[in-house]
Amino acid sequence: MCRWMAWLGQPVLIEELLFKTRHGIVDQSLHARMGAEPTNGDGFGLGWYGGGDGPALYRSVAPAWGDPNLRELAAHIESPLFMAHVRAAIGSPVQETNCHPFRDGRWLFLHNGFVADFALLRRDLMLAIDPARFADVHGSTDTEVLFHLALTLGLQERPVEALEEVVGFVEETARRHGVSDAVQATFGVTDGETLWAVRYATTGPARSLFASADVDAIRRLHPENERLQRLSPDDRLIVSEPFADLPGVWQEIEQGTAVTVRPGGVLHHQPFVPRAPALATATAQAADG
Amino acid sequence: MCRWMAWLGQPVLIEELLFKTRHGIVDQSLHARMGAEPTNGDGFGLGWYGGGDGPALYRSVAPAWGDPNLRELAAHIESPLFMAHVRAAIGSPVQETNCHPFRDGRWLFLHNGFVADFALLRRDLMLAIDPARFADVHGSTDTEVLFHLALTLGLQERPVEALEEVVGFVEETARRHGVSDAVQATFGVTDGETLWAVRYATTGPARSLFASADVDAIRRLHPENERLQRLSPDDRLIVSEPFADLPGVWQEIEQGTAVTVRPGGVLHHQPFVPRAPALATATAQAADG
Amino acid sequence: MCRWMAWLGQPVLIEELLFKTRHGIVDQSLHARMGAEPTNGDGFGLGWYGGGDGPALYRSVAPAWGDPNLRELAAHIESPLFMAHVRAAIGSPVQETNCHPFRDGRWLFLHNGFVADFALLRRDLMLAIDPARFADVHGSTDTEVLFHLALTLGLQERPVEALEEVVGFVEETARRHGVSDAVQATFGVTDGETLWAVRYATTGPARSLFASADVDAIRRLHPENERLQRLSPDDRLIVSEPFADLPGVWQEIEQGTAVTVRPGGVLHHQPFVPRAPALATATAQAADG
């Protein structure tokens, strides 16, 4: 169980969202309300676009609530697009290479959820990664493998379709191994301009995921709230759980849905339908052969 | 808010108490029930007597629940007397020198609670430390200062009286600075043979503290419990909160009480009555003069 | 033994100086040439001015050469004024609160060298800190104490004079305790606009310190060097040891000297003459009385 958030909008000091909201992601590292576990203290990560080339990463094994460096960076770095993740490890070691977001070139990726029986499936999933990318897997999480599968399947050309194929492939691989309920996932992906988010579960309710509502509506509903009045129509947030219980500010993203956030605050929904890619078939044959 | 435990009895693998009890101290690092906060994830410490000279310390800034080294040590080190502490930092940095237990020669010391307005009192309290010990204070917690005050006031000759004087001195110093409710404390102290524990608050209810009941009684009450049947009459535990909700196993130590545990499982109670030591008067005069 | 550097000039990506120079400060963490020890692997710190309010700090106990986060920050943060320090601990613990630079408001401070017999002098030095600042000392280095002494003595109004008084006070305190050769120091100080640096030793040769030469001269001397051609007349570097052995690029700062670097690349030298402040006398009397 983890929690994550992504911001796309006007450039803001990162602390505005990490530390200055009442129930922001750092507070969620200690007191998550909607997850299986309240504590997400097994490391964290922050990825942002700003100075320099491509996205920057700051990842640490410390709990987010107690890391003075995170507080420093958040108070001094401004960004129009960033993602943060607080981790609750389920089995894999607490190490920076297991912290989200993961990066490839201009792309960032993060995940809340799991691949069921990952130890059993890990080899088959890793074999399906483009061999040229195999050595880029430095950690031991399911997420890093999913990311490299997505890159293999075209994440950078057609992000939602590639993730549908990743999930389809994992489900098919799981089925061959007799594993059910293969995937629990909310994903966040960005190339530095557009933001995609997915909410999906093979079976049963998926992990929670919310988008901020249209800024006009938010401001009309809460005219007395100074923070909310500072929002511009360009701003959009995607979060594992709402930062506060203000009515009308958050809309739940429905299960089995992918959303696309484009500059200007445009939010587009589409169904998320896993399908097995060609590679799954090939690999399955090799494995069965 | 922190949680601690101390064991004096037959030599046991440390994991028996840290990891194999249902609601042991490591579980309490994630899910404390009786404290102000459920999470004690800002580092931990383990002090034990066994091989080598004097007590050994293992302290880390990682949360206890996720540190693989703690699990290793607990599974491979046997000890007749050890103490463990999981920390919830309140203001001071997460660093090993702020982790309990603290050590001087053969002595170990740990603490749950706080000195109110410690930043305001810190200088006066540190001035009262024996100048020869001043440079031994490496961290920034109230606990480390209390420990060095106790050493200054004779902890190694008359532990309970020295702690009564420490608390009396802090209360008097607080009063001079206009600080009320100065001390919230459970203390654990040992010289490697005897174990002392204190429960005290200047005002209101003190932090919780429990001793394990007589082993004969425990075994009679729970004849079906294999773990409890392995206890010997020599064994005694002091804990911030019970490891499990078994009736008759734990007795609350009353507020304003010091207990002494001697080899053989002997448990002695006495009132804990803070009194200002001579040094407090001298320092107060200097400060007022 | 430590190494440090400071940049004041045109805004640059920090990595240009930390990682892209041949023998920059990160290389010096592994292979210092002019220090007592080649290895400065006991933590590091980076302080910079840029976004947000006041200077930002990133400090870590990891060796600078191996920390992926430092590499990330350096590649994505641009600053017109920053300082970096790599630490070789001499006795005090490896913890973030012992890493330089230290900060107060808009001020940053760092140091290479030591106070002789610091454990013996620590109490007297800490007593001379403004009591309102006493609780701000979180670590256990001599440097942090020197910084708070300097703040007490007016660093923010007259930086060089305050440091002269700090050193004078330490030397006087050392003398009273029978300690000779009290201070070995290069200091770096900034308020975000001006940069001061000091090179001094009570006895014998002081730690090395260099300033970059005038940019016009540098460019004329090395017309073929692209990196050096990118320097502007506003740029000035202060370093513990030169980044490369190019003739004419570095000028040694003489022992017993303070330099002031102002925007525009102006470099001013003045003698650095320790003198005991009034407070030293008062404290000495109290101690003797």
Added chain:
Amino acid sequence: MCRWMAWLGQPVLIEELLFKTRHGIVDQSLHARMGAEPTNGDGFGLGWYGGGDGPALYRSVAPAWGDPNLRELAAHIESPLFMAHVRAAIGSPVQETNCHPFRDGRWLFLHNGFVADFALLRRDLMLAIDPARFADVHGSTDTEVLFHLALTLGLQERPVEALEEVVGFVEETARRHGVSDAVQATFGVTDGETLWAVRYATTGPARSLFASADVDAIRRLHPENERLQRLSPDDRLIVSEPFADLPGVWQEIEQGTAVTVRPGGVLHHQPFVPRAPALATATAQAADG
């Protein structure tokens, strides 16, 4: 480049060899003399047999020279058989799962050297690991992969032969990828009773490796040395580089050699001759097919 040591003999406090020898392994973390690099500061590990079940591990990303916990453990744990390793990372992250020794059941394994172009070969090497063991690879070093290959090839039944096959397989895989000079290695392996060590390089001189001489000879040569007089005939050390320059104490293990140390101090030499195992052929065919 790394340094390691292994002790098999009378039970000793671990600090006797880690900290109390003049140029022990911890000193080598800062000042190695015979390696490509003097600094081995990218984490360390200690594995020992003693209390509890099977070997214990303590691994940390801190430099060995500065870790207070290592000093504590070494001063309080006694063991008749232990291994220590200080790491100089070459490319892979500094994380505990990349620190040696690696463990499987009662077995410990460590390595100094490298697989050339490991990123290129990693996938083929990991595919040859027994699928049931695949998910046990948590880090990203070549060593961990070599260990799991060795386990796959029968390390626990015939350690030297299994390592010969591992090296043969890596050389063959490298050849297929056009990589020459595939393996540089000294290995240390133990099951808790016997100790094996290997020195080998595909091409050119191998990393250094030494065994301590017969204790009788050592004591005759250095009658005045108290530490050496305490050695018993059962004691044997294997080290990457000698702890001190005493004549007659250390014998170099020749390149292309495996040694076996059995209880009682017995030291047996045999040639180490890599050979490709059956699995190499099968995998090669699959890869070519």
